[in-house]
Amino acid sequence: MTMGTRLQQQVAWISGAASGMGEGIARLFAREGAAVALVDVQTARGQAIAGEIRAAGGRAVFIECDVRQETSVRSSIEQTVREFGGLQTLVNCAGIVQVKQLHELDESDWDRLMDINVKSIFLSIKHGLAHLRKNPRSYVVNIGSVGSFISQGSTPAYIASKGAVLMLSKSIALDYAAEGLRCNCVCPGITDTPMLREHLNMTPDPEFTLRNRLRRVPMGVPLKPDDIAKAVLYLSCEDSAGITGTSLVIDGGYLAAAEWEHPGTTRFMEPL
Ligand SMILES: NC(=O)c1ccc[n+]([C@@H]2O[C@H](COP(=O)([O-])OP(=O)(O)OC[C@H]3O[C@@H](n4cnc5c(N)ncnc54)[C@H](O)[C@@H]3O)[C@@H](O)[C@H]2O)c1
DSSP states (O other): OOOOTTTTTTEEEEEESSSSSHHHHHHHHHHHOOOOEESSSHHHHHHHHHHHHHTOOOEEEEEETTTTTTHHHHHHHHHHHHSOOOOEEEOOOOOOOOOOOGGOHHHHHHHHHHHIIIIHHHHHHHHHHHTTTTTTSEEEEEOOGGGSSOOOOTTTHHHHHHHHHHHHHHHHHHHHHHGGGEEEEEEEESBSSSSHHHHHSSOOOOHHHHHHHTTTTTTTTTTTHHHHHHHHHTTTTTTTTTTSSOOOEEEGGGGGGOOOOOSSGGGSSSSS
16 A cells, blocks of 8 residues: 555554444544554454455554443553553544434434443543653544534434543643643544444435435535545644544535535536
8 A cells, every 4th residue: 555654653443443434534544653452342344344354455453442431431441551662643534313302212222332432432431541641742533514503313322422532622622731741532424334234224225325315415425434534634733733632524515515406517616
């Protein structure tokens, strides 16, 4: 692979790295010179991706970790530090979605989603901080959603969790700026990942559902995991020096669109 240098010397812990955006982030970070710890519950996929990164000349290790569990998160961070000699960046990308109305949710559904989408961020920073603060600059990027700003039907826990991710990112930015840490939130729109496909496959005609949803997106196409990874990379290096406590929305224009008619086709639908 062609190696860049934007993250040279950097060690990054990336949750949710066995699939979708997390996988894209791990691959891009490795191409830019970072040593990456791929943290996930999907062991076989995570190991395979880490193996591919190493085979291409990158530095990567897969660490099995359930981000809901404090002991699991702490030991994944310790293992990252043992493996690569430090820790400069945390990317909290692990997440799940549930499609149910509030009255259909069990307490255990609510707790599971909040633990994976929100508590995991608290745990990674709590246990990563001692290592992050050893660097003159360190970075935390949390993956929110357009759902950090606007709601959608039948996903109350998810929407609540993504609102929390945005505000938690701001709080962290304030409390640790004195230590050289910058914390930001990347908020994706419709992105073509296994999570999106699983969601679409619950509908009678997945391709129709996707086309229909994309009528609310000015660019008219789903985002690629790499589009999100590039934003995370930007916020994880000095290209974004000066940016903390904020959000970067990557949504093809979704949040800009209210009263408006989609033209049907756009040049973003054609290959470059
Ligand atoms: N795909 C979209 O359209 C979209 C839009 C906005 C935000 N997001 C957010 O982006 C993030 C990544 O989603 P994605 O679309 O790449 O989904 P994905 O399902 O492809 O990847 C999510 C990863 O998180 C891992 N994970 C789930 N529970 C875990 C746990 N307990 N411990 C460790 N890992 C766990 C999964 O195994 C999976 O590898 C999520 O936070 C999601 O909410 C996705």
